[in-house]
Amino acid sequence: MGLISFLKRKFGKHSAEEEQKIIDAETDRREQIQQKKAEKIQQQIDKPVQVIGDFGQVVKNPCPDDLKKAEEEAIKNRPKQIEIKSHEEIKKEVVVETEETKKAVTKYVAGLDKSRLGFTDKLNRLAHSHRKVNKEYLDALEAILFEADVSYDIIVDVLKEISQIATDKDVPPDEVNDILIDKLFISYANDGDSFSTDLNFAKNGPTVVFICGVNGSGKTTTIAKLAYKYKNRGKKILLVAADTFRSGAVEQLEIWAKRVGVDIISKPQSDPASLCYDALKKGLEDKYDLIFIDTAGRLQNKKALMDELSKMVRVIHKVIPDAPHEALLVLDANTGQNGIDQALVFLTSAPLTGIVVTKMDGTSKGGIILSIRHRLGLPVRFIGLGEKMDDLEEFDLDKYLYGLLIGKENDK
Amino acid sequence: MAFEALGDRLSGIIKKIRGQATLTEKNMDDMLQEVRRALLEADVNYSVVSGFISEVKEEAIGQKVLNKVSPGDMVVKIVHDKMETLLGAGDNDICFRLDGKPTVIMMVGLQGTGKTTSAAKLGNLFERKNHKRILLGALDIYRPAAIDQLINLGLKCDPAIDTYFDRSGTLPPQIAKAAYEKAVKEKYDILILDTAGRLEIDEKLMQELKDIQSTVHVDETLLTVDAMVGQNATNVALTFSQTIKITGLIMTKLDGDSRGGAALSIKKMTGLPIKYAGVGEKMEDLENFHPDRMASRILGMGDIVSLVEEVQAKLDEKQAEKTSRRMMNGQFDLTDMLSIMKQMNKLGPLGKIMRMLPGVPKLSEEQMEQAQALLKKTEVIINSMTREERRSPNIIKSSRKLRIAHGSGSTPSEVTKLIESFENMKKQMTMMKNNPMLMSRFGRK
Ligand SMILES: Nc1nc2c(ncn2[C@@H]2O[C@H](COP(=O)(O)OP(=O)(O)OP(=O)(O)O)[C@@H](O)[C@H]2O)c(=O)[nH]1
Numbered sequence: 001m002g003l004i005s006f007l008k009r010k011f012g013k014h015s016a017e018e019e020q021k022i023i024d025a026e027t028d029r030r031e032q033i034q035q036k037k038a039e040k041i042q043q044q045i046d047k048p049v050q051v052i053g054d055f056g057q058v059v060k061n062p063c064p065d066d067l068k069k070a071e072e073e074a075i076k077n078r079p080k081q082i083e084i085k086s087h088e089e090i091k092k093e094v095v096v097e098t099e100e101t102k103k104a105v106t107k108y109v110a111g112l113d114k115s116r117l118g119f120t121d122k123l124n125r126l127a128h129s130h131r132k133v134n135k136e137y138l139d140a141l142e143a144i145l146f147e148a149d150v151s152y153d154i155i156v157d158v159l160k161e162i163s164q165i166a167t168d169k170d171v172p173p174d175e176v177n178d179i180l181i182d183k184l185f186i187s188y189a190n191d192g193d194s195f196s197t198d199l200n201f202a203k204n205g206p207t208v209v210f211i212c213g214v215n216g217s218g219k220t221t222t223i224a225k226l227a228y229k230y231k232n233r234g235k236k237i238l239l240v241a242a243d244t245f246r247s248g249a250v251e252q253l254e255i256w257a258k259r260v261g262v263d264i265i266s267k268p269q270s271d272p273a274s275l276c277y278d279a280l281k282k283g284l285e286d287k288y289d290l291i292f293i294d295t296a297g298r299l300q301n302k303k304a305l306m307d308e309l310s311k312m313v314r315v316i317h318k319v320i321p322d323a324p325h326e327a328l329l330v331l332d333a334n335t336g337q338n339g340i341d342q343a344l345v346f347l348t349s350a351p352l353t354g355i356v357v358t359k360m361d362g363t364s365k366g367g368i369i370l371s372i373r374h375r376l377g378l379p380v381r382f383i384g385l386g387e388k389m390d391d392l393e394e395f396d397l398d399k400y401l402y403g404l405l406i407g408k409e410n411d412k
Numbered sequence: 413m414a415f416e417a418l419g420d421r422l423s424g425i426i427k428k429i430r431g432q433a434t435l436t437e438k439n440m441d442d443m444l445q446e447v448r449r450a451l452l453e454a455d456v457n458y459s460v461v462s463g464f465i466s467e468v469k470e471e472a473i474g475q476k477v478l479n480k481v482s483p484g485d486m487v488v489k490i491v492h493d494k495m496e497t498l499l500g501a502g503d504n505d506i507c508f509r510l511d512g513k514p515t516v517i518m519m520v521g522l523q524g525t526g527k528t529t530s531a532a533k534l535g536n537l538f539e540r541k542n543h544k545r546i547l548l549g550a551l552d553i554y555r556p557a558a559i560d561q562l563i564n565l566g567l568k569c570d571p572a573i574d575t576y577f578d579r580s581g582t583l584p585p586q587i588a589k590a591a592y593e594k595a596v597k598e599k600y601d602i603l604i605l606d607t608a609g610r611l612e613i614d615e616k617l618m619q620e621l622k623d624i625q626s627t628v629h630v631d632e633t634l635l636t637v638d639a640m641v642g643q644n645a646t647n648v649a650l651t652f653s654q655t656i657k658i659t660g661l662i663m664t665k666l667d668g669d670s671r672g673g674a675a676l677s678i679k680k681m682t683g684l685p686i687k688y689a690g691v692g693e694k695m696e697d698l699e700n701f702h703p704d705r706m707a708s709r710i711l712g713m714g715d716i717v718s719l720v721e722e723v724q725a726k727l728d729e730k731q732a733e734k735t736s737r738r739m740m741n742g743q744f745d746l747t748d749m750l751s752i753m754k755q756m757n758k759l760g761p762l763g764k765i766m767r768m769l770p771g772v773p774k775l776s777e778e779q780m781e782q783a784q785a786l787l788k789k790t791e792v793i794i795n796s797m798t799r800e801e802r803r804s805p806n807i808i809k810s811s812r813k814l815r816i817a818h819g820s821g822s823t824p825s826e827v828t829k830l831i832e833s834f835e836n837m838k839k840q841m842t843m844m845k846n847n848p849m850l851m852s853r854f855g856r857k
Pocket residue numbers: 213214215216217218219220221222243246249295296297298358359360361362383384385386387391523524555609611
């Protein structure tokens with residue numbers, strides 16, 4: 001089944017009978033993913049340990065001194081095995097989630113309203129205006145992809161495949177579009193890793209979440225949103241105003257702390273690493289569940305500032321050896337081709353565990369989400385859909401794709 | 413990361429068409445394909461790229477490939493010049509009011525693009541350079557602590573800049589009005605209004621900007637654009653400029669390593685002039701916008717130029733070897749001097765890249781141009797000499813001097829100066845000869 005029809009079936013309106021079929025299909029899909037995941041983990045167990053942050057050639061370990069320790073940690077924390085759920089258990093989950101999902105998807109549909117107009121509508125219009133896939137058609141496809149900020153290499157690869165298929169098999173335009181979308185998203189969709197985007201909590205003691213990114217990407221607001229989300233889940237939360245540099249940054253986080261109703265630690269103009277130290281000590285002493293560290297915005301080509309970042313990570317690591325449990329890079333959805341560079345360089349300075357894409361409520365198409373996945377293998381964990389504290393959603397690929405590709409059209 | 417690739421990719425292609433007499437659709441195609449890729453990777457808007465490339469093609473086809481210039485070099489030059497003109501055309505100055513009323517400038521843009529910082533930097537610039545009295549107006553009542561940020565930035569300037577603010581829940585158009593009245597009453601020259609970041613499709617907030625513009629007379633409305641922005645920048649800027657009156661742009665975060673192609677697309681689509689460039693987080697980090705630098709940056713041009721020069725340098729290598737050997741033997745003459753000067757001048761374009769890197773002392777435009785002009789002049793003068801004269805410049809006395817000056821369109825004193833600097837250089841060479849460490853740097857690569 002193509003992705004589009006899959007999504008329509010998953011989120012659209014259905015008869016009871018159809019609904020049952022969908023739930024079965026989804027259960028099967030999950031079972032397959034579970035299988036894949038189990039295999040992957042088995043492979044990992046069989047394979048020698050790779051130290052955190054070690055990502056291919058590009059990324060060096062952020063703190064070589066601690067390499068040994070990190071390695072030991074990694075061995076200790078290595079997944080031992082995966083819990084295998086039975087078909088029935090999975091099915092039960094699916095039924096419950098299907099209900100919840102239908103509610104949650106409306107937020108995605110509304111939030112991505114403007115992005116969709118540029119992307120899917122153009123695709124549809126293109127399919128309607130052409131009867132054959134020719135060079136002109138492929139050029140137009142290329143334009144649509146570029147305008148969505150999908151990275152150059154991906155576009156070249158995908159289009160090559162598509163034109164091959166189209167010429168070999170003489171496929172009509174609307175089917176070509178479906179194939180295109182499958183090609184773009186299916187590898188993403190089939191990867192079980194992007195399944196849960198909840199924070200990865202420490203086994204015991206406070207969970208430390210480290211937030212970084214370039215200037216103005218939405219770090220501070222994201223922290224407020226995350227704090228709000230987890231406060232509602234009953235967590236005791238501490239915010240750390242470690243952006244001690246930018247004017248008004250501490251005040252900004254203080255106001256958010258007050259609005260959300262959580263604690264904050266700050267020390268204007270101090271060294272951010274030493275503030276992290278104090279904050280983590282406090283976190284341990286006063287038994288906080290979650291510590292969010294806000295850092296100053298920095299452009300990734302500024303060596304000194306990036307070094308400052310890894311110094312903070314080292315200090316955090318020293319106080320709580322398995323922290324930061326999460327290091328999230330905050331990326332603005334408006335970012336163009338530079339986004340990949342950003343992620344690559346930030347990866348060398350902090351042990352990133354995922355990405356938050358902000359400002360998805362705007363008109364940009366957020367092609368960055370795709371490129372990041374293809375190039376870095378880092379999961380998108382949350383997306384920002386506005387400026388209020390409840391405008392944060394856990395990233396759910398299917399909902400996102402439904403919001404981006406189909407949206408309201410299905411209800412008509 | 414920002415300045416790689418295009419040069420490398422072009423090099424192969426340039427080699428392929430070297431030796432062909434004219435630029436044709438065929439031999440340019442590969443090259444333009446690479447230029448196109450460079451533009452797309454620089455985030456220039458897709459449709460702008462297509463238009464731009466076909467214009468370049470039209471202009472380049474049929475041009476003769478000059479003897480000394482490689483065809484690749486030529487195409488790149490056409491592209492570069494075209495882009496520079498496109499980026500630069502328009503009125504880049506802020507006009508201050510002459511009627512005694514305060515000039516009002518308003519900053520607008522998407523969230524997180526750098527409005528607040530740019531507002532304060534502009535204030536700092538006008539205070540320092542134009543000796544104006546500045547008042548900042550804090551109209552971002554939405555983002556937490558945006559007001560504090562502006563106040564603090566104003567205080568960082570020297571002398572400190574005042575900020576008008578109102579935390580009592582008054583709406584931005586009314587705050588703008590009150591700020592303007594204060595500016596008039598207290599004789600501030602310039603009022604700079606910082607507004608909240610907003611999506612261009614947020615009707616309510618866009619209406620707010622219109623209301624501000626109809627409450628006070630805003631002379632300049634500047635849209636801030638983040639240099640890292642992708643393809644959508646064009647739509648954003650278009651919508652902004654169609655909804656409210658915009659007079660120009662500020663490109664921010666140009667100290668990063670993004671190529672900033674949005675500058676080209678926005679300029680092309682809206683015609684709005686780019687007035688300033690933000691190049692850092694400090695108050696002084698705001699510059700006038702330089703279209704030539706931006707063009708090089710978008711193209712990754714520094715690379716291309718140095719690459720083309722590398723090819724040329726290969727040809728020069730023999731000459732350089734000869735020169736250095738002669739230098740070591742103390743046989744240095746005017747021809748050698750010219751060859752050395754040419755080598756050094758190749759630093760020119762490299763200097764251009766250097767200027768864009770943070771932390772590198774900046775060579776002024778003027779200094780660069782002077783160096784270029786001097787080289788040209790020297791070359792013409794030396795070319796008007798006989799072989800004999802080049803070898804032993806000491807024989808150049810008054811009548812020869814006159815002839816050379818005449819032949820090269822210069823004055824006798826310029827010829828004298830050249831010979832003097834030659835003698836100087838020769839003296840230094842002799843000193844260097846006795847310093848093997850230094851000498852080795854002049855040896856072959
Ligand atoms: N529309 C929209 N705006 C957002 C979103 N997230 C953040 N913003 C806005 O973007 C602007 C910058 O956000 P901040 O959270 O201050 O960004 P930051 O990364 O902390 O900025 P610096 O600390 O200055 O580097 C603010 O105006 C936010 O309200 C989002 O998801 N959607």
